[in-house]
Amino acid sequence: TGEDECVGNVKVQLAKLFEASLKVTVPNEPDVEPLVAACTGKFGDYQCNNAMGLWSKIKGKGTQFRGPPAVGEAIKNNLPTSEMIESCSVAGPGFVNVVLSKNWMAKSIQKMLIEGIDTWAPMPPVKRAVVDFSSPNIAKEMHVGHLRSTIIGDTLARMLEFSKVEVLRRNHVGDWGTQFGMLIEFLFEKFPNFEDANETAIGDLQAFYKASKQRFDADPAFKEKAQQAVVRLQGGEDKYRRAWAQICEISRNEFHKVYQRLGVHLEEKGESFYNPYIPEVIEALTKQGLVEESQGARVIFIEGVNIPLIVVKSDGGFNYASTDLAALWYRLNEEKADWIIYVTDVGQQQHFDMVFKAAKRAGWLPHGDGSYPKTSHVGFGLVLGEDGKRFRTRNTEVVRLVDLLDEAKSRSKAALIERGKGEEWTEEEIESTAEAVGYGAVKYADLKNNRLTNYTFNFDQMLNDKGNTAVYLLYAHARICSIIRRSGKDIEELKNKGTVVLGHKDERDLGLHLLQFAEVVEEACTNLLPNVLCDYLYNLSEIFSKFYSNPECKVIGSDMETGRLLLCEATAVVMRKCFNLLGITPIYKI
Ligand code: ARG
Structure with a gap:
């Protein structure tokens, strides 16, 4: 305090x-x-x-x-x-x-209306945070797990940004590793002028990966070349570096399309970036006596964990853990972050647990739980299909994220046309609303669950306009906006001239819930749980509709019109802030 x-x-x-x-x-x-x-x-x-x-x-x-x-x-x-x-x-x-006190509550709400919702933002004791999220692997699939990481990570970053924390949004892409030998060799084979290879020429990088893997498994001579290619790449040979960069670039363009659709901003610092730092970091840990020999590998033993953290493989190469140690070192010492957050599936929990414990042993991080700098692993469960198994589409192994977003959009567009908006709205309005609703629905269906649980991907459910869905919430917000518009009043003027009143029980209930926004965001942010904010938003919308549907709380045309319009506006402002924190674009009419 x-x-x-x-x-x-x-x-x-x-x-x-x-x-x-x-x-x-x-x-x-x-x-x-x-x-x-x-x-x-x-x-x-x-x-x-x-x-x-x-x-x-x-x-x-x-x-x-x-x-x-x-x-x-x-x-x-x-x-x-x-x-x-x-x-x-x-x-x-x-x-x-x-x-x-009702008066105090009313005054606080009015103050927020005048001074802005930012005055209700949390103030965590953190200056700079790294949020490591999305982080797909080059040329391999960007699967629904990466979609979850992207959506959850973006929300956490937004909550921190709202709290005036400087956030480094890091895409820790898997852009380094032995698979590149095979990819590079395959690229040389398919494209003698490999620099001409681009997205259109290669088409699908995942298919390219598969084909090169087949070649690798089937032909010992190719395998041999691929293994040499790794050495030449790591040795920094120009042609190999350029081929690697080319493959990364193609992948990057693919990822970018998904980020653009989702409105997610990320800064790439892939595994390769930390590569030069690995030897000195391992060296320092060795000097501290943390690194030991075990079965030809060099490892760090962690208290309470029965397997050691391998930091140098028996062939002398570095691995995922070596990179993460170097990245953590860099984030603490070069970027001076005081909270470092990693968003991946729960399957990687042990990996991060070990990395964090190694960092504590090395004295990079303090031991107490409440002290800074600190690290957090934000784990999440699987996305399941209707069959209860890992989510896949009929014909392909993995779900292409772009297809998924396309479908969400086209389904919500169809729903708008069905509601007769095709005659009322411009083509542009239809498009942007369909995107807001469709992409919002995909995000919200993910975020509303406790992230640790698996959830079932279901278009019909997430696009339902009733129940706890983005569609319901977005429409509810649009209706509030239309109440205010229909009143014909200038709400900016009312904020200063009118007064919020919480005379009726339903008004007071709504007011109390509005006031709880600040503590809820703080809880969601401190515990890294977006679902807490979703629950709040859904309840807000329910409490609002209880107020609005009560004839005793008639808004337009009643004596209490001004106060009630201000309550409507406060609800809309808080809802919009929730949407904003969840990465959902609000809509204003329906
Ligand atoms: N590329 C990894 C994967 O797809 C996720 C990386 C997460 N970040 C990290 N610093 N290890 O599973």
Whole structure:
């Protein structure tokens, strides 16, 4: 808790008040952290849960209190007065329930409307973060796993950027390794003037990879040449370097198409980039006594893990782990990142666990969990098909991401035409809405699940306009925008001239949920869990519709029109920020 704290974060503001109360209530226990949480019951909006834990700490020490409820009572009585709080009560074994002041809530929402949603952004103690995501492998497939990494990583990067963290969005592409020998040799065979080879000539790089692999397996002479090619490439021989660069470039163009569709920005620093750093990093680790010989390889033993981390293979070559150690070293020392986040499938969890532990042994990273710089592995589960198996399309082994996005778009376009938009809207409007909805649906279907679980890819489900889908949410937002438009009022003017009022229960419920945006984003960002934000967004839309469909909360034409229009606008602003953080383009009419 420092000076620069998010003022929009209700939980944090309340925790400060309780902190002050605890200091007075139990002066001999200075290190008690206030435990404040949103209430689930109907006794209040937030509660402080310190009494019971405190009681067990102090009961043996001759305290004046007679049990947890008395501790709770004292915590309540010692709370500094604050305009935030309307009333407090103690329940059960000392829970202190807080009812927020309606006026304060209304004022806070109005303030956000005037000063902007950025005032509700989290403020993590991080200056610069690396988010290592997407990271497909050159010439191999860019599969749905990479799509997940791309979508999840982009959202995490957006949440951090919103929190004013400088984010280095890194595409750690697999652009180095023994497969290049085979690819280069095959390129020379197919294209004597290999520099003429481009996307159109090669066509599908995946097919090219397969064909070269077949050749490699079938012909010992080719295999021999391919192995030599690796050596010549690594030795830096010009022709081999150029052929390698050519293959990478073709792959890069393919990846780029997917990123462009998804609106995801990434900066490539592939495995090859860290290659020159590997020898010195391994050398330093060896000097520290971390690297040992084991069965011809050089390895680092990690406490609690039964296999060692191989850092130099028995043939003297480097591997995935050597590269990741060098990359981590570079990110810490050259890029001076204080949070480094890796987004890959859960299958790589052990790999990262070992790399991080090796880095701790080497003293690159501090040992405590809450200290910086820190590293996090963001694992995710599989994408499954309808059959419950790994997602594949009928005829091909892997799903081409571009095809998938095409289908999402064309299906949502068809839905728009069916709704009669073909006559109403321009071709351009149809196209851009179909993209926003289609791509948004693919992203949201992924992000709404806890990332660690597998999820089933289903177009019908994700494009349904009912239920917890992007389509439903995007339409809900568009409807709110149309309410505001229909009112004929200048909302910018109302923000300053009108007042938010939370008189009705449904208005207050909506207001409370809006105010919880700040703490939810902070939780999503701290725990790297986009689904927390999705749940929030879906609930917001449900709570809004309860408010809007209640005849007692009529908006247009009622005496309370101004206040309610401002609530509509605040809902739209928060929804848009959620969409923005999830990488989804909002739509404004439907
Ligand atoms: N290229 C890897 C894969 O496709 C992912 C790389 C993740 N990042 C890293 N620093 N190892 O599985």
